[in-house]
Amino acid sequence: MTARRLDAGGRIDRSHSLKFNWDGRLLRGFQGDTLASALMANGENLIGRSFKYHRPRGIMSAGVEESGALVTVGAGAKRDANVKATTCELFDGLAASGQNAWPNVRHDLGAVSNLFSRFLAAGFYYKTFMGLPPFEWGQGTGWWMKYEKIIRRAAGMGTASREPDPDAYEHAHAFCDVLVVGAGPAGISAALTAVWAGLDVVLVEQDFEPGGDYLNQAGPDADATRAKLLAEIVDADVRVMTRTTAFGLYDHGVAGLLERLPDQQIQNNKYLPRQRFWTLRAKQIIVAAGALERHIAFGNNDTPGVMTAAAARTYLNRFGVLPGKQIILSTNNDSAYGPALDLATAGASVHLLDARPDLPVDLVNTVAASGVRVTSGTAALKAVGGKQITRLETAAWTGTGWQSAGSENCDLVLVSGGWSPVVNLASHLSTKPVWDQDNCCFLPGETAAHIHMAGSAAGIWQTRDCETSGRVAGAAAAKALGKTAPDISKPEVGGWSHAISPLYEVTVPGKKLKSFVDPQHDVTADDVRLAHQEGFVSVEHLKRYTTLGMATDQGKMGNVIGMALMGEALGKDISDVGTTTFRPPYTPVSLGALTGRNKGDHFRPLRRTPMDKWNLDNGATMTEAGLWRRPWYFARSGETIKEAYIRETTTTRHDVGLCDVTSLGKIAVQGPDATEFLNRIYTNPFAKLPVGKARYGIMLRDDGIVMDDGTTWRLSETDYFMTTTTAHAAKVMVWLEELLQMRWPDLKVHVTSVSEQWAGCAVVGPKSRAVLEACVEDAALVSNDNLPFMGVVETRLKNGIPCRIARISFSGEMASEVYVPSDYAPAMMDMLWQAAKPLGGCLYGMEALGALRIEKGHVTGTELDGRVTIDDAGLGKMASPNKHFIGSVLRQRPAMMAQNRPRLVGIFPKDRDQTFNAGTILCRADEVSGHGEGWITGVTYSPAFGHWIGIGFITGGYQAWEGQTVVVADPVRRENVDVEIVSPHMYDPEGGRHHG
Amino acid sequence: MIRINCPYCGERDHSEFTYGGDGSVKYPALDASMEDWLQAVFQRENIRGVQTESWHHVNGCRMWLLVERDTMTHEIHSVRVAHPGLQQALEDPS
Numbered sequence A: 001m002t003a004r005r006l007d008a009g010g011r012i013d014r015s016h017s018l019k020f021n022w023d024g025r026l027l028r029g030f031q032g033d034t035l036a037s038a039l040m041a042n043g044e045n046l047i048g049r050s051f052k053y054h055r056p057r058g059i060m061s062a063g064v065e066e067s068g069a070l071v072t073v074g075a076g077a078k079r080d081a082n083v084k085a086t087t088c089e090l091f092d093g094l095a096a097s098g099q100n101a102w103p104n105v106r107h108d109l110g111a112v113s114n115l116f117s118r119f120l121a122a123g124f125y126y127k128t129f130m131g132l133p134p135f136e137w138g139q140g141t142g143w144w145m146k147y148e149k150i151i152r153r154a155a156g157m158g159t160a161s162r163e164p165d166p167d168a169y170e171h172a173h174a175f176c177d178v179l180v181v182g183a184g185p186a187g188i189s190a191a192l193t194a195v196w197a198g199l200d201v202v203l204v205e206q207d208f209e210p211g212g213d214y215l216n217q218a219g220p221d222a223d224a225t226r227a228k229l230l231a232e233i234v235d236a237d238v239r240v241m242t243r244t245t246a247f248g249l250y251d252h253g254v255a256g257l258l259e260r261l262p263d264q265q266i267q268n269n270k271y272l273p274r275q276r277f278w279t280l281r282a283k284q285i286i287v288a289a290g291a292l293e294r295h296i297a298f299g300n301n302d303t304p305g306v307m308t309a310a311a312a313r314t315y316l317n318r319f320g321v322l323p324g325k326q327i328i329l330s331t332n333n334d335s336a337y338g339p340a341l342d343l344a345t346a347g348a349s350v351h352l353l354d355a356r357p358d359l360p361v362d363l364v365n366t367v368a369a370s371g372v373r374v375t376s377g378t379a380a381l382k383a384v385g386g387k388q389i390t391r392l393e394t395a396a397w398t399g400t401g402w403q404s405a406g407s408e409n410c411d412l413v414l415v416s417g418g419w420s421p422v423v424n425l426a427s428h429l430s431t432k433p434v435w436d437q438d439n440c441c442f443l444p445g446e447t448a449a450h451i452h453m454a455g456s457a458a459g460i461w462q463t464r465d466c467e468t469s470g471r472v473a474g475a476a477a478a479k480a481l482g483k484t485a486p487d488i489s490k491p492e493v494g495g496w497s498h499a500i501s502p503l504y505e506v507t508v509p510g511k512k513l514k515s516f517v518d519p520q521h522d523v524t525a526d527d528v529r530l531a532h533q534e535g536f537v538s539v540e541h542l543k544r545y546t547t548l549g550m551a552t553d554q555g556k557m558g559n560v561i562g563m564a565l566m567g568e569a570l571g572k573d574i575s576d577v578g579t580t581t582f583r584p585p586y587t588p589v590s591l592g593a594l595t596g597r598n599k600g601d602h603f604r605p606l607r608r609t610p611m612d613k614w615n616l617d618n619g620a621t622m623t624e625a626g627l628w629r630r631p632w633y634f635a636r637s638g639e640t641i642k643e644a645y646i647r648e649t650t651t652t653r654h655d656v657g658l659c660d661v662t663s664l665g666k667i668a669v670q671g672p673d674a675t676e677f678l679n680r681i682y683t684n685p686f687a688k689l690p691v692g693k694a695r696y697g698i699m700l701r702d703d704g705i706v707m708d709d710g711t712t713w714r715l716s717e718t719d720y721f722m723t724t725t726t727a728h729a730a731k732v733m734v735w736l737e738e739l740l741q742m743r744w745p746d747l748k749v750h751v752t753s754v755s756e757q758w759a760g761c762a763v764v765g766p767k768s769r770a771v772l773e774a775c776v777e778d779a780a781l782v783s784n785d786n787l788p789f790m791g792v793v794e795t796r797l798k799n800g801i802p803c804r805i806a807r808i809s810f811s812g813e814m815a816s817e818v819y820v821p822s823d824y825a826p827a828m829m830d831m832l833w834q835a836a837k838p839l840g841g842c843l844y845g846m847e848a849l850g851a852l853r854i855e856k857g858h859v860t861g862t863e864l865d866g867r868v869t870i871d872d873a874g875l876g877k878m879a880s881p882n883k884h885f886i887g888s889v890l891r892q893r894p895a896m897m898a899q900n901r902p903r904l905v906g907i908f909p910k911d912r913d914q915t916f917n918a919g920t921i922l923c924r925a926d927e928v929s930g931h932g933e934g935w936i937t938g939v940t941y942s943p944a945f946g947h948w949i950g951i952g953f954i955t956g957g958y959q960a961w962e963g964q965t966v967v968v969a970d971p972v973r974r975e976n977v978d979v980e981i982v983s984p985h986m987y988d989p990e991g992g993r994h995h996g
Numbered sequence B: 001m002i003r004i005n006c007p008y009c010g011e012r013d014h015s016e017f018t019y020g021g022d023g024s025v026k027y028p029a030l031d032a033s034m035e036d037w038l039q040a041v042f043q044r045e046n047i048r049g050v051q052t053e054s055w056h057h058v059n060g061c062r063m064w065l066l067v068e069r070d071t072m073t074h075e076i077h078s079v080r081v082a083h084p085g086l087q088q089a090l091e092d093p094s
């Protein structure tokens, strides 16, 4: 290929020169270039090395189907691998390099693998390293483990940066009446028709210039048409989004768009994202995504200097680059005559090989005037030249097959094997493509009512017909939305005056050729035949075995050829071979765009309690509990976490401790039937709970498994205040709403989440009453008589802060929970802390909270993991035998009541100096393997016992393991530890302490 | 992504909703037999075609809805409020 930039012509701005760096060398291009056109203009032929064989590759196309010119753009953290040079907009300062080659693409030591390529056919790695299934299954796995790294380095594409991506990405949302995909002749006409009918239209174009095929056409007419149409688009307020790919269509008119902002613009404005990931909801969608020209499989058809005919026309007419001097064009259809004419007119010598025995005389006459030679019944057979094509061997059609027909020197071979409409987007919505034998292509099948295919995406080849087809689609969309639109008759599919002749591969008997079907993954025609020979008859299996169509172009170039060859091998028509399903994305979407701003601190919301700042100001080290940030421990100077929580636990049991419990779920249950409602959802009786009392309750799911536990306070006849665990707060709320709205609509009950409205503090320990007395307006209200165990008072703290207090205990100590409206939280904490501090009290966090509750054997969300019955949790006596409640029937299934289920237990290390980890498995001493007999959910150092203790579940409960040694199996983290199983109520089993 | 036309909020992305389950199940009385409860909780048709399912507008009005959806095409045939009294009030505001 001896390409050169012409002095005039094309749609580039020659007055605006751009510098760029290619493999360490400084080159120049123009505004309006792609990286590929600029490389070509600089005479660069060898752009990449192939995936498996490291064969030299050049530019094969001018678009998203590119399989040769894959490059790495940028460096360091901004490195982007596998960028198609053909779609990469050139900008000043762009730095790109070849990939999958060492030391560089021109001199690649890995190319030695091409010499062994006959050993590297489809399935080579499976057979060599995995063994031949089923007989040798896994035999070679050891070898694979050993060589995988080397193989992976040798075979592959560009490498991603290992550094964090410094760029910003955004998610954006939009709505419109009509989405038009593709701003070519069909798309622009469709958008204008729809917008003139009074609709809100979004027109997206993946290219940086709108115009589609108008950009590739020769002459001033195309420019004038394009300019006029684009002016109309702007006038009519069509929302045009260039550099935006509609990568997927989803249900109910939802489209996924990826917008790439121009690099220049991002460099000048640090607040702009690099890409935007749009979720667009459209009422009607017009797909005018165009068609892609196909290759033909012939020998060495991947040699640099072989490209599609349409690509050559694009480089000439759009970029002002004449890609070759001595051009041979091999085709089977009419569409190649246009490029042949343009290239000859620009000064190249063009020899057109038309595979069809009967030439289209009118077209031949048109091109002959410009000096194009046309030979009938001839096709490309084998490219010769290695790093750059120098000669083409040709084949002649004998009437029954191909035979060698000599060779001819050339510097560029163009191929046109027919066109594949871009049916991908329609296929995303389960519309199966249908094979059209007349046009040798898949056409979109019947689409859903709101999807309209237009232009060459619908198999319409001529520009005028595409425009008409766009108007038809625009009118159909308008009418579907109740607008008036012109009645236009639909153009016929196709549009060539002479029939295409099916041609997918050119071979001659006895000649060994390396003919690529999917060049990007180095899949050859022989690989497809090998797959058939080895028994793969389904397209989906063929695809997986050969990896045909699994590269970054997703088979845009090779799928149809692959299916044709498979059909030939199977003796079936392509229509019976079927096609693989196209799935989103149409072109690759970066992980950064999918992530958007949801990373780092914004990965998920952070819930702060209203006393978050107060906790921090008072020395809290925080930890995350679900979405919540909660105090972990309050270390005094020099204390470790262990020293801190042991002190906090000890102080709380001995004097008094304060703990932020705001994250507990809080639900107002109100209404005349609130009592009946609670009585149905809790396992224990609530019918007779007096006003001013709280009760601990457990609720089950329908299937009898524990859903949650918590206390519910009766504030009045019709008003309850329910608390839930932190972990299950949202789930319980949803569940109550479901029951009231769907199952028991007759109950007059309203539930309201008030978790955010009330801030809570647990006041815990023997001196807790003294703290309350110091803080409430009327100390008498919190006396033992007025506020006995499970008592509730609504009153005011000093300074008139409204509060509700219940005497409930999670720690086993005398304790109360005090709730105030959230805004008063810091004021409440100031007051409680000022009262507690002189009494020798402390603030405590999650770690001490855990120690206190584990000592008591109280369950939390960790234990209530969706597998545990009320009996498993040791709370069977809470299930009332005298009433029916949610789960009361199904909890009595035999397996749920079995004695040998894992039951809640306490765990002591046999050697009291030892410790063990939560999350470990409990095993019989004589069988430390398998799934064991139980598991540990929580471990703490217990100040009360002076050694480590745990809580967990084990088959049959503690009674079944009395006197036996159990092993905590923890082979990875620490040694196995011998333990004994005890009652979960380890500390103060009689429960005397909470009475004070 | 499917879109659900909430009777209270209008058409919204399904990411605002959570899927409940088979909306046609009639849950038995709390004191019903084990057999009735097993049927209601565990037995489900695997429908190809239109099925009634419950969806909760959890990031919206928090109403439970009954949605008739085609499991093949995702076409939604109807959306109504699960609470019969509220549905009636919507249909006949007088």
Ligand SMILES: [Zn+2]
Pocket: B006, B007, B008, B009, B010, B057, B060, B061, B062, B063
């Ligand atoms: Zn709603």
